[in-house]
Amino acid sequence: EKGTYPHYMLKEIDEQPLVIRNIISKYQDENGEVTLDDEIRHAMNAADRIYIIAAGTSYHAGLVGKQLIETIAKKPVETHIASEFLYNMPLISNNPLFIFISQSGETADSRGVLVNVKKLGHPALTITNVPGSTLSREADFTLHTVAGPEIAVASTKAYTAQMAVLALLAVDTAKAQGIAVEFDAIKELSIVATVMEALCDQKEALEKVARDYLSTTRNCFFIGRASDYYVGLEGALKLKEISYIQAEGFAGGELKHGTIALIEEGTPVIALATQEHVNLSIRGNVKEVAARGANPCIISLEGLNSENDQFIIPKVHDYLTPLVAVIPLQLIAYYASLHRGCDVDKPRNLAKSVTVE
Numbered sequence: 425e426k427g428t429y430p431h432y433m434l435k436e437i438d439e440q441p442l443v444i445r446n447i448i449s450k451y452q453d454e455n456g457e458v459t460l461d462d463e464i465r466h467a468m469n470a471a472d473r474i475y476i477i478a479a480g481t482s483y484h485a486g487l488v489g490k491q492l493i494e495t496i497a498k499k500p501v502e503t504h505i506a507s508e509f510l511y512n513m514p515l516i517s518n519n520p521l522f523i524f525i526s527q528s529g530e531t532a533d534s535r536g537v538l539v540n541v542k543k544l545g546h547p548a549l550t551i552t553n554v555p556g557s558t559l560s561r562e563a564d565f566t567l568h569t570v571a572g573p574e575i576a577v578a579s580t581k582a583y584t585a586q587m588a589v590l591a592l593l594a595v596d597t598a599k600a601q602g603i604a605v606e607f608d609a610i611k612e613l614s615i616v617a618t619v620m621e622a623l624c625d626q627k628e629a630l631e632k633v634a635r636d637y638l639s640t641t642r643n644c645f646f647i648g649r650a651s652d653y654y655v656g657l658e659g660a661l662k663l664k665e666i667s668y669i670q671a672e673g674f675a676g677g678e679l680k681h682g683t684i685a686l687i688e689e690g691t692p693v694i695a696l697a698t699q700e701h702v703n704l705s706i707r708g709n710v711k712e713v714a715a716r717g718a719n720p721c722i723i724s725l726e727g728l729n730s731e732n733d734q735f736i737i738p739k740v741h742d743y744l745t746p747l748v749a750v751i752p753l754q755l756i757a758y759y760a761s762l763h764r765g766c767d768v769d770k771p772r773n774l775a776k777s778v779t780v781e
């Protein structure tokens with residue numbers, strides 16, 4: 425039930441700190457070490473390449489998951505859109521492991537790939553919020569994201585939960601391979617939960633951003649580099665699906681290859697700056713769009729911020745910035761939808777679980 429909340433989406437955004445804490449308690453042992461499942465660890469170890477398959481928001485979590493697994497566990501990963509993989513299958517390695525990410529566990533596009541993968545005899549792991557779901561039953565292994573029921577069509581807490589579980593999977597895989605892991609995932613995720621709480625307390629400031637930038641615009645662009653690019657894709661998806669504003673996420677460096685032609689006087693451009701190694705270059709991109717009339721809104725991480733940034737996120741570990749950077753984007757999308765009189769929880773033309781290909 426949504427209780428005193430006006431919408432499920434707002435309730436589910438606010439639940440994210442609790443969800444992260446639930447994931448920590450589920451996946452740590454009595455010594456406070458990350459522990460998943462021996463069979464999953466074995467399958468991750470045996471794989472020469474990981475193929476992540478998902479749709480929509482879960483695909484965006486998969487993009488971050490690729491980075492986490494490659495960086496922490498040094499294993500090559502490819503992330504694919506399920507519906508594309510179905511008809512345009514890449515060359516598969518000798519010992520692949522397929523990971524399906526799905527909130528509902530019922531997405532037909534992902535299931536289509538799973539059926540093919542099982543025919544080929546490859547192992548599959550499903551990361552889902554619904555353990556009894558089709559994708560969970562038909563895969564060899566399941567990791568539960570323990571986010572609780574997600575009712576709003578726009579996915580929020582399921583996405584951050586997926587990324588948290590992927591971070592733990594990366595750490596577990598690295599340890600099993602004897603790779604020294606400096607990153608204390610349990611500690612860093614609890615910092616993430618605390619920062620999420622602080623961000624959820626910033627609703628007024630984020631409502632103001634939505635009002636100032638998005639009340640009447642017909643389009644909005646999100647730019648970022650590295651993981652900020654992936655979070656920008658997710659921010660754009662949230663905004664388009666519930667406010668019907670044409671929103672797109674772009675890699676900062678790609679602007680000059682075409683997209684910058686779309687910038688007009690007053691076009692809102694939401695720029696993410698949470699990664700030190702790309703901080704200067706993304707700020708360069710902000711200057712480029714501003715010089716062409718854009719109305720930039722910079723969301724940055726504390727320590728990388730400049731004085732005039734519109735919103736500053738408290739610091740978290742570099743690997744985990746997507747889990748916190750998305751929160752302001754979820755809230756901005758929520759308020760944009762609200763201000764524009766849209767149906768926040770049940771946007772037009774969309775279903776919560778897409779069981780047709």
Ligand code: F6R
Binds near residue numbers: 482483525528661
């Ligand atoms: C966006 C959204 C969709 C789903 C997509 C996959 O807010 O909810 O893009 O992420 O339909 O659904 P699952 O994760 O259930 O496979």
